[in-house]
Amino acid sequence: MHPAPSVILFTVLSGAGFGTLILLGLGLALPFGLEAAFLWGAGYALAVSGLLASTFHLGNPQRALLAFTQWRTSWLSREGWAAVGALAMLAPLALASVFGGGLPAAFGITGAAVALLALFSTGMIYAQLRTVPRWNHWTTPSLFLAYALTGGATLVGLPYLAGLLCLILAVLQVVAWRLGDGRFAARGSTLGTATGLKGNLRSFAPPHTGTNYLMREMIHVVGRRHAARLRWITILFAALVPGMIVILLPDRFSAHLLAFVLHLVGAASGRWLFFAEAEHVVGLYYGAHDGAGN
Amino acid sequence: MTALPPPCEKKLGLVIDLDTCVGCQACVTACKGWNDQGYGVPLSDQNAYGSENSGTFLNRVHSYEMMQDDGPPQIVNFPRSCLHCENAPCVTVCPTGASYKRAEDGIVLVNEDACIGCGLCAWACPYGARELDQAAGVMKKCTLCVDRIYNETLPEEDRVPACVRTCPTGARHFGDLGDPESAVSRLVASRGGVALMPEQGTAPVNRYLPPRRKGAAGAAPLTDIADVEATGIAGWLDRLLGRF
Numbered sequence: 001m002h003p004a005p006s007v008i009l010f011t012v013l014s015g016a017g018f019g020t021l022i023l024l025g026l027g028l029a030l031p032f033g034l035e036a037a038f039l040w041g042a043g044y045a046l047a048v049s050g051l052l053a054s055t056f057h058l059g060n061p062q063r064a065l066l067a068f069t070q071w072r073t074s075w076l077s078r079e080g081w082a083a084v085g086a087l088a089m090l091a092p093l094a095l096a097s098v099f100g101g102g103l104p105a106a107f108g109i110t111g112a113a114v115a116l117l118a119l120f121s122t123g124m125i126y127a128q129l130r131t132v133p134r135w136n137h138w139t140t141p142s143l144f145l146a147y148a149l150t151g152g153a154t155l156v157g158l159p160y161l162a163g164l165l166c167l168i169l170a171v172l173q174v175v176a177w178r179l180g181d182g183r184f185a186a187r188g189s190t191l192g193t194a195t196g197l198k199g200n201l202r203s204f205a206p207p208h209t210g211t212n213y214l215m216r217e218m219i220h221v222v223g224r225r226h227a228a229r230l231r232w233i234t235i236l237f238a239a240l241v242p243g244m245i246v247i248l249l250p251d252r253f254s255a256h257l258l259a260f261v262l263h264l265v266g267a268a269s270g271r272w273l274f275f276a277e278a279e280h281v282v283g284l285y286y287g288a289h290d291g292a293g294n
Numbered sequence: 295m296t297a298l299p300p301p302c303e304k305k306l307g308l309v310i311d312l313d314t315c316v317g318c319q320a321c322v323t324a325c326k327g328w329n330d331q332g333y334g335v336p337l338s339d340q341n342a343y344g345s346e347n348s349g350t351f352l353n354r355v356h357s358y359e360m361m362q363d364d365g366p367p368q369i370v371n372f373p374r375s376c377l378h379c380e381n382a383p384c385v386t387v388c389p390t391g392a393s394y395k396r397a398e399d400g401i402v403l404v405n406e407d408a409c410i411g412c413g414l415c416a417w418a419c420p421y422g423a424r425e426l427d428q429a430a431g432v433m434k435k436c437t438l439c440v441d442r443i444y445n446e447t448l449p450e451e452d453r454v455p456a457c458v459r460t461c462p463t464g465a466r467h468f469g470d471l472g473d474p475e476s477a478v479s480r481l482v483a484s485r486g487g488v489a490l491m492p493e494q495g496t497a498p499v500n501r502y503l504p505p506r507r508k509g510a511a512g513a514a515p516l517t518d519i520a521d522v523e524a525t526g527i528a529g530w531l532d533r534l535l536g537r538f
Contacts, residue, residue: 195372205357
């Protein structure tokens with residue numbers, strides 16, 4: 001799948017934003033005054049930037065409000081509701097935290113749960129696609145949640161929780177890669193099943209001389225030469241190094257910020273691989289995995 | 295809206311005969327010609343006369359090389375378009391309700407006025423049947439020429455999809471695959487028509503008729519020619535040259 005820089009950047013940023021809002025909403029950190037203004041502000045800025053950016057890649061963004069209508073069937077619609085709902089529900093808590101005032105704990109917990117649902121929905125947008133076997137798995141929504149909460153915990157500055165989440169993220173990401181690498185073959189889709197033809201098959205002539213939307217979007221072959229190195233960069237920067245920083249360095253804001261920025265670099269690398277390594281079955285028609293008949 | 299309708303009796307679709315298709319691309323041209331001026335926005339081209347040309351098409355014809363152990367190698371031309379699936383994943387993923395399957399005849403359509411151009415339905419389709427028009431920013435797909443098949447202002451023989459009407463070899467058939475007695479259903483039954491990528495669980499309506507067996511089984515077509523024994527002067531030369 002095409003690893004569009006805008007989608008990578010903003011799923012990473014808005015994920016970290018919602019992760020931050022969830023931890024603040026749960027009351028795991030109780031900042032006040034200037035610190036509260038910074039943390040809540042950062043959470044909101046990151047989350048909102050992601051939402052706004054998600055409308056940029058649309059063909060007709062002026063109709064974006066229609067995307068709220070199909071929540072019964074569409075994960076993309078559910079994501080919209082949950083994201084906007086969480087931002088609205090947590091706003092009073094953010095204001096109370098910055099300007100003083102108290103709200104019952106259930107208030108923040110509900111908002112955090114809705115934010116969690118938004119992250120889960122984002123993951124399910126990809127995980128629901130049977131056409132992309134690598135994504136079509138429980139590890140996809142789990143990873144979206146793990147990245148978001150790890151980012152949030154490092155930014156908010158919860159050393160032990162952040163350390164634990166970094167460990168979980170690293171294990172989960174490695175498991176996702178290991179399981180994902182063989183899933184296209186395991187699903188059994190070949191040029192044989194795609195065409196119903198028997199024998200040894202090979203794409204002889206493409207249906208057009210130029211490129212097309214399908215090829216740019218779904219059969220995008222990017223250099224996967226650096227995949228192994230990027231996997232190391234992802235694990236080190238997204239999980240291991242930030243985990244060590246929050247555990248070993250003194251519990252200071254600067255340390256948290258350093259861990260958070262490094263985590264974002266790793267998360268961006270991981271998200272690039274998430275798209276670049278995902279193969280869509282439509283590629284079979286264009287000669288990907290040639291040679292296997294049924 | 296984007297929930298699938300309850301299973302309908304009528305299942306309009308295409309039956310494509312891979313035995314008779316010659317890969318002439320007439321269906322591609324007829325499809326683009328008709329759908330450029332009727333239903334929804336036109337099918338745009340980008341840089342049509344340049345080196346990096348690209349465009350929106352609802353039907354594309356691939357060619358595959360088929361090597362078989364028990365028969366001669368063959369080139370198979372393979373038209374690919376929307377299969378109007380009964381369990382269409384492109385419909386349920388749509389966030390706006392633009393993508394829908396008609397309850398009355400099973401045709402899968404896009405309401406372009408509600409399409410935001412997110413592209414998720416194209417990702418959900420295993421067959422590459424949907425293309426986002428780069429000029430209008432809305433999703434385009436085969437409509438089964440819904441503006442022809444029910445159009446009483448057209449002569450009756452024209453009330454079939456443009457690709458079917460134009461096919462010079464009669465490789466494309468249109469009809470109700472939900473009716474076991476229809477001509478298309480009988481054709482599928484007699485020729486062993488297949489569904490594409492059944493493992494995807496989409497339950498497509500369209501069927502493809504596999505190529506018939508050709509040539510003598512067990513013998514490659516060039517064997518006789520290659521084994522010709524040279525006689526006369528050629529034979530003498532052959533034996534002479536063989537000594538050096």
